[in-house]
Amino acid sequence: MRLHLLALLAKEPAHGYELKQALEQTFGSAYPSPNIGQIYVTLGRLEKDGLVKAVDVEQSNRPNKKVYYLTAKGRETLTLWVDEPTEGPRVRDEFFMKLVLAPLTGIADRMALINRQRRHYLSLMGDLNDLLSRTAPDDHVQALLIEGAMLHLQADLDWLERCQEDLT
Amino acid sequence: MTPVLKTVHLVKIYSDGAVPVPAVRGVDLQVEPGEFVAVMGPSGSGKSTLVHMLGGLDSRTSGEIWLDGQRVDTLSESAWALLRRKKIGFVFQFFNLVGNMTVADNVELPALLAGASPKEARERRESLLGALNLTERADAAPGQLSGGEQQRVALARALANQPSVLLADEPTGNLDSRNTRDVLKLLSNVHKEGQTIVMVTHDARVAGLADRLVSLFDGEIVDDGRIARKRTRTAGAVIDLR
Ligand SMILES: Nc1ncnc2c1ncn2[C@@H]1O[C@H](COP(=O)(O)OP(=O)(O)OP(=O)(O)O)[C@@H](O)[C@H]1O
Numbered sequence A: 001m002r003l004h005l006l007a008l009l010a011k012e013p014a015h016g017y018e019l020k021q022a023l024e025q026t027f028g029s030a031y032p033s034p035n036i037g038q039i040y041v042t043l044g045r046l047e048k049d050g051l052v053k054a055v056d057v058e059q060s061n062r063p064n065k066k067v068y069y070l071t072a073k074g075r076e077t078l079t080l081w082v083d084e085p086t087e088g089p090r091v092r093d094e095f096f097m098k099l100v101l102a103p104l105t106g107i108a109d110r111m112a113l114i115n116r117q118r119r120h121y122l123s124l125m126g127d128l129n130d131l132l133s134r135t136a137p138d139d140h141v142q143a144l145l146i147e148g149a150m151l152h153l154q155a156d157l158d159w160l161e162r163c164q165e166d167l168t
Numbered sequence B: 001m002t003p004v005l006k007t008v009h010l011v012k013i014y015s016d017g018a019v020p021v022p023a024v025r026g027v028d029l030q031v032e033p034g035e036f037v038a039v040m041g042p043s044g045s046g047k048s049t050l051v052h053m054l055g056g057l058d059s060r061t062s063g064e065i066w067l068d069g070q071r072v073d074t075l076s077e078s079a080w081a082l083l084r085r086k087k088i089g090f091v092f093q094f095f096n097l098v099g100n101m102t103v104a105d106n107v108e109l110p111a112l113l114a115g116a117s118p119k120e121a122r123e124r125r126e127s128l129l130g131a132l133n134l135t136e137r138a139d140a141a142p143g144q145l146s147g148g149e150q151q152r153v154a155l156a157r158a159l160a161n162q163p164s165v166l167l168a169d170e171p172t173g174n175l176d177s178r179n180t181r182d183v184l185k186l187l188s189n190v191h192k193e194g195q196t197i198v199m200v201t202h203d204a205r206v207a208g209l210a211d212r213l214v215s216l217f218d219g220e221i222v223d224d225g226r227i228a229r230k231r232t233r234t235a236g237a238v239i240d241l242r
C-alpha cells in the first residue's frame, strides 16, 4: 500500500482518513476498503523512511490532525515505481498444491477436489456478476477491476479443466 | 412439482463410424421448473450430444427422456416435433438461422408456429430484439450479420415461443464482452421471470448466473450441485492490488 499512498499524496497533501476515502471512492465496492489502522501504520513507516513528512494542523475542539505531504525522496520513489514495468501477476495457487499433493494424504479423490473447486470459482463468479450489474456503467475503474477478476477466474476454470483431463 | 426435464439412464452411442463412440453414458438428470442449470466439461465430454437429445434433435440409444411429465423419447417423430415447437427453445452451438428470412421473421416464426397471434409474436420479437440491442438489424438477412449478432438473434428466436425450457449450446461463443453483457442481462432477466434454462457453456460469466452446475466427463455426470452465493465478495477475492 506504500506506493498507493505516495501516489495519492503526489496529488495533494492529506491526512490518513482522507486517504482512506480517496481509495474507497476510486475502487468503490469492487475492492475491500483499507483499514484506517493499516493506513496510519504505513504512513508512519513512510515518514520514518523520509518519503513523507507530516505537519500538525490545529482543529477547533478536536485533537490536532496530521497532514502528510510527499518529500523529494518520496517523489523519486514514486517516479521509479511508475517508470518500471510491473511484474506480471504471481499466482499463488494453493489449490494446485493441494491437488498434486493430495494423493499423499490418502484421501485423494482428485475428481472430487476439482469438482468442488469449480463450483467455488463459479460461486465467486456469480458474486462478481452481481457486483458488476450494480456498478454504474460509467465507472470504468470499478467495472474494469471486476472484469479483470472475471477473466482471471475464467483462466482458473480453464486450468481446472486441464487438470481434470490429465490428472484424474 | 413435476420436473420440466428428466432423463433416466440416458445413453447415446454413435455407431456411424468404424468404431462405436459412446458419447453419453448413462445420464440421470432432473431439472425443476425455474432452475438455471449450467453444463460444463471438456471438449468431447458429451455436452452437445446430451442437450441435442433433450431437445429431440438427436435420437437416444437407450434410456428415457421426460418433458413436463410426459415421456417423449418414445413419441413419433412428428408428435415430438409438434411438442418441441411449443415447449422447447433451442440455441445451437452454430446458430442455424433461416438464411432467406429477415432477422425479424426468424424471431417471430417460432412464436407463430407455437400458436401465438401475429400481434403477440411481433411484440415478443420487438422486446427480445430490443433487449439484445438488435432492433436496427430487424430487416437484415442473417448472412449480413456478424457472428455475434447471429448468435444473439438465435437466442431471441429460442425465447420467442416462451418455452418450458430453454436449451442452449455455447450461446456466447462468438460474443465480445459488451455483447456478452447484453446476453447475460437478458438471461438473468428471463431466469428471474421463471424461465427454466439448461445451458452448455465454457464461459464462466454465463455459468456464474446459474443456480446449479452439472459437470460432464467422458459422457458421465461427475458432479451435480448448487452454485452458492455469498453476495459479500469483492474483486479483492481474486485480484490482490499490491
Ligand atoms: N455425429 C457424430 N458421429 C460420431 N461421433 C460423434 C458425433 N457427434 C459427436 N460425436 C462424438 O461424441 C463425443 C461427444 O461429442 P459432443 O459434441 O457431445 O462433445 P461436447 O462436449 O459438446 O464437445 P465441445 O465442447 O467440443 O463442443 C465426441 O467424442 C465426439 O467426437
Ligand SMILES: [Mg+2]
Pocket (backbone or CB within 6 Å): B047, B048, B049, B093, B169
Ligand atoms: Mg459441443
